[in-house]
Amino acid sequence: MPDTLGNWRKLCALLYYSRCVSMIMKAIRIGLGNLIVAGDLISRPSPLKRSAHAQSAVNEAAKQLALYQFKACPFCVKVRRSLHKLNVPVALHDAKNNEQDRQTLLEQGGRVKVPCLRIEEESQTIWMYESKAIIAYLEQRFATV
Numbered sequence: 001m002p003d004t005l006g007n008w009r010k011l012c013a014l015l016y017y018s019r020c021v022s023m024i025m026k027a028i029r030i031g032l033g034n035l036i037v038a039g040d041l042i043s044r045p046s047p048l049k050r051s052a053h054a055q056s057a058v059n060e061a062a063k064q065l066a067l068y069q070f071k072a073c074p075f076c077v078k079v080r081r082s083l084h085k086l087n088v089p090v091a092l093h094d095a096k097n098n099e100q101d102r103q104t105l106l107e108q109g110g111r112v113k114v115p116c117l118r119i120e121e122e123s124q125t126i127w128m129y130e131s132k133a134i135i136a137y138l139e140q141r142f143a144t145v
């Protein structure tokens with residue numbers, strides 16, 4: 001006779017074990033994410049200083065940009081750090097906790113991957129993915145203004 005009760009017990013133990021492992025992994029991920037956010041906050045470089053006129057042009061240009069991001073994503077931290085350093089006040093959209101922002105990113109950007117910079121141009125809207133590409137774009141556009 002097959003040991004049905006024994007097999008059920010083994011299955012339950014396995015499920016319980018894999019749930020514990022996934023909870024521990026989640027806690028480590030959240031802990032690391034928050035550590036990176038805190039590390040960034042205490043080590044940020046001072047923002048670029050410009051004349052009032054130049055800064056006001058940058059502020060105006062920043063209205064055409066929006067960053068879709070997660071708070072504790074290390075790639076998003078890198079991009080936010082670059083925005084801070086370049087002194088570009090870009091609107092941030094939380095694509096993890098804000099359902100509407102998440103949906104907009106999915107429908108208009110094409111996928112829920114962050115960071116993603118929305119760039120409004122005269123004739124089109126560009127959804128730029130990849131932190132390296134975004135930082136290169138920001139540097140090229142704002143580092144010398």
Ligand SMILES: N[C@@H](CCC(=O)N[C@@H](CS)C(=O)NCC(=O)O)C(=O)O
Pocket residue numbers: 070073074075112113114115129130131132
């Ligand atoms: N190579 C990308 C990596 C970005 C990335 O892996 N982002 C994660 C969050 S930390 C994400 O959006 N994952 C969801 C997915 O890939 O679908 C970059 O540098 O921007």
